[in-house]
Amino acid sequence: MQATAQAQPNIALVKYWGKRDQSRNLPAVPSLSITLDTLWTQTRVAFEPGLEADRFSLNGNAEPAHLARVSATLDRLRELAGCGHSAVVESVNNFPTNAGLASSASGFAALVTAGCAALGLEFGPGQRSRLARLASGSAARSIFGGFVEMPLDPHNDDLAMSLLEAAAWPLQVVVAVTSRAEKPTGSRAGMLQSAASADFYPAWVETTPRDFQQARAAVLGRDFSRLSEISEHSCLKMHAVMLSARPGLVYWNSATVDCLHRIRELRRRGNAVFFTVDAGPQIKAVCLPEHRDHTARALAEIPGVLEVISSGLGAGAQLLPAIP
């Protein structure tokens, strides 16, 4: 009754921000993402008869703050499997947690994949994506590799699905880490605050389906320049919504802004690169492979950039062999 799985974070190029149904955790807007390969979460789940309550550790430390969401996800799996045992969940991230690097995406995708296997639930990626979405909207996308879309489904619960395999358009991502601190406002709280108070939120919900369709077409047509334009627009529009909340949500620091300008300068000088920023201060530069090293060097030189991590596009969540 144990299994270990690995999942990678994904970076949204058309962002998910806001929910149309909180209890079913359904997004207010469609989203499109790329799954990374260098950053990962590995999670071992072991259901143990006689254990009094679930236990959760991250990087070797007990994490009571995250236990409720982990247990809620395990409860859904236990119900499906007819199992009453509590579980020990041990997770390891090889990147900063809760700092805008999509750790909840890789974390819950790995948890669902390992938890299903440990309980003998032989679910395909669609069913696991649905379970992951209930835990965290972006986690639904990390079940899949490469380019992933999550359209809105007006009749059913939304499911993420593969749009294009990683090998079909092997973009690179350079992540500039500008802070390792946990962000002050988590995504879930930030989304609720935005929906409740941001003047720009209705425009966001109205216009994102158009951005999604255009980004989808750009990916299928391998049109980097069009994808750059739409992705930067979606990112900046999401941050405009955050800034227009009351109180305004400012996830950037000065290095974030310096990186953003540097990436636009690199593009003006002929590099195929664009930026995106999530609910945190890290900058992600998405580029063609031949422009990766130059981009990484340029971002590493910016004061306030603590670390630069390069990644290709990777696979979806998968089981790992048991550690002997």
Ligand code: 2P0
């Ligand atoms: C995204 N983010 O599309 C956007 C961009 C953050 C900024 O999806 O409430 O942690 O668990 O469904 O998945 C982060 O949202 O939120 C997120 P919940 P989640 O990647």
